[in-house]
Amino acid sequence: MTTMTTTPAANAAITPAGPAARPRFRSLRHAMVLAKRNLIKITRTPEQLIDVTLQPIIFLLLFVYVFGGALGGGSQHAYLEYLLPGLLGQTIAMSSISIGQNMNSDIAKGVFDRFRSLPIARSVPLVGAVFAEFFRYLLLCVIMVGFGYIMGFRIATSPLALLAAIGIAICFALSFAWVSVWVGMKVRNPGAVQGVMFLLVLPLSFGSNTFVRTSTMPGWLQAFVNVNPISHLVSAVRGLMLGGPVAVPIGWTFAWIAGLLVVFFPLALRAYIRRT
């Protein structure tokens, strides 16, 4: 600081490219820059990855070895084959809870004032945060399938179908994350985000075909399970990993993905803009 007055002034030298200089895909690029910010923040507190690393492993172990014997007709291996694709859909929806929590506390920080004072699209900080989630969801899929493989899970289809299954699960989670972002913008503190999202995710994930066949449930519950987006996702993932018809569940899953985006992206954005 002592040399400050004698150093060349900060406002000379390099000319900025200026917002008009690189107009193509500006907002997409900005979102990538902020996704990188979120990823750096994750590396500062790796605990943020528990829900996509340890949690799926614990769920697999618990469900397979506690319920597997009873539910799989005596064969834990048979239940593992049935459960894993379902659990992938369930845990990936559950792991979208954290983005709302993080955004809720993040937005209170001064750096969001800076984002608001920059000539960037309003949606960029939100989209950037959701982009960063991609890596968390990918990690979850890799761990789930990898650990399942160690436990004896085998896909009955092809590696390409496995990739498709992972892709569709991540797509679903990225759109479902907007529900969490919206809740994160609406409620007062991070704890409340978790409370609200749990109320939503729990019935959706258990009231589905994740753990047991729909045909074992009472009729009224079947009606709910059959429209539940997580059921469609699970059917699609299960079909892609184990074989069977997949066109219909994939179609429904993408319909839900589009629906969630169309409804909750604008809601989240509006809630963010109003929250100052």
Added chain:
Amino acid sequence: MTELAIEATGLAKSFGATRALGGVDLVARRGTVHAVLGPNGAGKTTAIRILATLLRADAGSARVNGFDVASQANKVRESIGLTGQFASVDEDLTGMQNLVMIGQLLDLSARDARARAVELLEWFDLTDASGKMAKNYSGGMRRRLDLAASLVGRPSVIFLDEPTTGLDPAKREDMWDVVRSLVSDGSTVLLTTQYLEEADALADEITVFNHGLVIAHDTPYGLKRVVGGQRLTIRPADPARHDDLRGILSGIDALGEHVPQDDGRGTLTVQVAGDDVLPDVVARLRAAGLAVDEFSLHLPSLDEVFFTLTGTRTQDAEEVAA
């Protein structure tokens, strides 16, 4: 380019039942420093947030660099830099990462953003700390990083919200040097402060806010003429001699009719026209054998400015508001 960098008329803003701004005008000429002086809760930060497009005014209009802050917000954002009262940096990122991120959001290429960051870190003496997370910075370093972040895009209008609050005197002077060099480069600076001394040292014009209203707008010279020049504050070493001191000061003709003010903390303050009177005061103190703990010549404090302008102390004013 218009002559005026900032031009606000009738800005009003309320938060629920609380009126933050009750219709203020604010004008800053290009290439000058304009200081908004006022106590906490006067509406200074609200005004800055409206001008920096973070907040919408309920009434009134404002143009920054000729662009309307409400209808052309993005145009305004292209040419402003904002340094908030609470450092707007990302604590989990290093100094370098913070500045590179802002550069890339301003459409610099990764290389240019990095070059600009290196340049600014060096200018603000943060090169050694560039790889450290901002949360490990001291208050002064954080403030500098914040200011650096607001300069990445070479803004022509810079908003500084209480840039020196909480900084020690040496750091404050450093910050003043920064402000001066920004202006010498042609930028316009709007800063808020609670110190007349700071406004006097930096500003070409001063607007005084009180309860969301402008109560004075003048040059530092003009404002000082209104509120009176320097103050002489003396504290007798022996509190029992307080009245003797008052007698001595009252007996000095050069002080005219200015009555010594008692601050209730053992000091007496009297308005003086210049420092010519000091030798006389010292001589009389010595003749009376009156030892002093404090003997200082200073500009009126914000409290004294407000007392002169409004007839109430800032504390009283805050109580009325509460």
